[in-house]
Amino acid sequence: MNLSNAAFDLAAERADQERDAGIADAAVALKQPGSAICIECDVPISRERRLAAPFACRCIDCQTLHEAEKYHR
Secondary structure, eight states, rough: OOOOHHHHHHHHHHHHHHHHHHHHHHHHHHSSSEEEETTTTTTOOOOOHHOOOOOOOOOOOHHHHHHHHHHOO
């Protein structure tokens, strides 16, 4: 195995570890109880959102902003 293959393998292994950690974090989050009030803006979370995502702790607007900031850094 040459050095470039080792580096590629290490990067692939790290990506797998990060993916697996993200999946594990999501599984834990899905088991947590949600909230009736958004933790960001203190506005009630809609009934529809709480039914669709009982684990939600942000209203849809704040969750959209949160995800945009998290994934578009």
